[in-house]
Structure formats: structure tokens, C-alpha cells
Amino acid sequence: MPETALPPLPDLPAPSPALLTGAALFLDFDGTLAPIADTPDGVHVDDDLLALLAALRSKLDGRLAIVSGRSIATLREFGFEDFLLAGTHGLEFAAPGEAPDAPPRPPAIDAVERAFHIFADTRPGVLVERKSISVGLHFRGAPDCGEAAGLLAHQLAEEHGLAVQAGKMLFELRPGGADKGSAVTRLMQQAPMAGGTPIFIGDDVTDEEGFAAAAQLGGHGILVGPARHTHAAFGLEQVAAVRHYLAQGVAAII
């Protein structure tokens, strides 16, 4: 059956705030806590969000972590220094005040970054994002370049033994061996997350492994955005709904 003939996916049910009682809460960043912006550095984290997350973490006895494709260094620059962090799609970890536990930056990432710049230099709107142990090629400003960007990313990944991480108008090259699901599994074995029921809130395809891991460990995923085939059991429409839901959680948890 052609894809256009498929019936629309039904909306996922909204999660109850009661789901957050006893949770070990895993939160994606871009598209979940902050709206998608035109460029990676066009995102702003406001003090109200940080205060909301701190209040929720306190109600959860510390069981709140940010799990992002961003590096730990960048998450800290955004204001998340005081939070438990998993960065670069499950490759980096850091507790507040501690140095990141991260693999070294592979030399091949520098070669990829140079190749990405050569590609971007002749394509207005294409951006290269330098990251701690990975590198991103963004085409949000030049959607027509997406196919060529993907071909280049896969070709370089094969050449250098790296993993391709597709995201929203983005191809990222990084070391393999981890994802947001492995990050959830690892953090659930440690204080402060151990003992809670894992709840993972995210919007991107990169969050699906997080949803699946949460479900496997007895919890749930919450998808932010339009319905799709997903491992999440619940849905919220957009970032504003996530923030409202988290605020409801603060009020609901005794």
C-alpha cells in the first residue's frame, strides 16, 4: 500500500502528572525543554526552566537527568551545571561539579570536520557544529542540501569507522557504542536514579532508544510532537506542554 494511503497515526494519550511520582526522570534537551531554533546556538535556557527542573529534582529526591545529543560542555554553558548529565547521545556522563567521564576525541573527527567545512563553504545555510567528541552538519538553513549532506556523512563514517547520528535537519558523526538507551540503562544502575521508575521525555528519533530502555525497565516514554511509530506510550504536543506537565508534576508529587 503506498504510504499516502495509510491511515493517520492516532494521537498518543497525554501522561498523567501522577506518572511522575516515584519517577527517575530522563529529559531530552533540544525540542523537549527548549524549542527548536534556526541554529544550534540560537537556543536560550531561561531561569524559570532551571528553577522548574530544580524544584522537580528536589521532589524526586535527585532522580532527574538531562540526556542530550549536546556535549556536556555545551549543556553546562546553557546553565545545566548543577544537573546530572548524559551528553553526546550517551557517550559522555557528568555529575554536578565533576569532570565529564568521556572517551577521547577521535582524531578522525577533525578530518571529518574539515570535510564538512569544505561541503558547507559552497552551500549557504549549511552549518558545521564543532562538538567535544563529535561533529554536526546542519542543513536547516538549506533543506535542499539534506540528501547530499547525508551521502557525505555516510561516506565519511564508512571511511573513518564512525557512527552516523541522524537528527532534525542534521547529520552528526560520532564514535559508536552508545545511545540514549544505554545511557538510561547505565544511569538506572546508579544513585540517584536507581530505585525510581524510568520516564523518558523526548522528541527526536534519537530519543527512541531512551523510550525503549525506559519501557524495558518498567517505565514509559513520552513523545513530544506529532504522532509517529514510536516506543513511547504517551504524548505531549510541544515544549510548552512539557513545561506545563513538569510544573503539574511538581505540584502533584508530595
Ligand SMILES: O=P(O)(O)OC[C@H]1O[C@H](O[C@H]2O[C@H](CO)[C@@H](O)[C@H](O)[C@H]2O)[C@H](O)[C@@H](O)[C@@H]1O
Ligand atoms: O538530544 P538533543 O538534546 O535533542 O540534541 C540533539 C541535537 O540538537 C541540536 O540540534 C537540533 O537543535 C538545533 C537548535 O534548536 C536545531 O537548529 C537543529 O536543526 C536540530 O538538529 C544540536 O545542535 C545537536 O548538537 C544535538 O545533537
